[in-house]
Amino acid sequence: MRILVQFCVNADIIECPAFILNDLKSYQNEFTEWLYDKTNDHAYWMYKDGEKYGCSYRSEAFVEWLNKFILDKHEEKAKVVEQSVDEDGLVCRAEYPKDITALIHTEIESFRKWLTNKNSEGICKEEEYKKKYGMRKYIGYASAEWINSFILNERNEKAYVIDKQMDYDEMKAMPKIFF
Incomplete structure (x- = not known):
């Protein structure tokens, strides 16, 4: 069963056993x-x-929690x-090696300066990226170029862009939860 996990700007889609839907809101509350x-x-x-003050997460956190605490004895995860x-x-986003995620977050100001320097x-x-890719896609392409040029420049691995369209009707029919 597919579920749309809605965040303030966009959403993720997860797949889980159908029985999760019976108590989806309850699981969401337990997870939170x-x-x-x-x-x-x-x-x-x-x-x-050095002190915990908030959480930064996407749907992979909810999936990890479901698998560890609810689906731990189930074959289907x-x-x-x-x-x-x-x-x-x-869907338009930059994909990159996960080991550089923390580095990217610490360098976000450098990315902003690079993107806005004339x-x-x-x-x-x-402006160039918006003109070439449009308002809804430019940030994915700009991010990939910046990551490749300034973070991964010496590595064989490269960032790339996932750019596709999901089936709108299928997506709208999915059960939803909001974070």
Whole structure:
């Protein structure tokens, strides 16, 4: 069974056993309680001055929790099927090696400066990317170029863009949860 996991800007799609739908809201509440319980150590904590102060997560956190605490004895597990789907079913994002995620987050200001610096003609990369790819896709393509040029420049692995359209009717028919 597919479920649309809605965040404030876009959504992810997960797949899980059908029985999860019977108590989906309950599972969501249990997950949220677990996630924000400061006695739990997990990869989704944000720290300030060495103290846990909030969580940064997407649907993979919910999937991990389902698999560990609800589906631990089940053969069928939950999984993320698609990430960063907008309300019209558009998917456009940069994919990159997961080991550089933390580095990318610390360098986000460098990315913003790179994207908005103007060239000799007074045009910034952001304007060029918007013109070439459109408002809804430009950030995925710009991110991939920046990651390849400044983070992965010496590595064989490269960032790439996933750019596709999901079936709108199928997506709208999915059960939804909101985070």
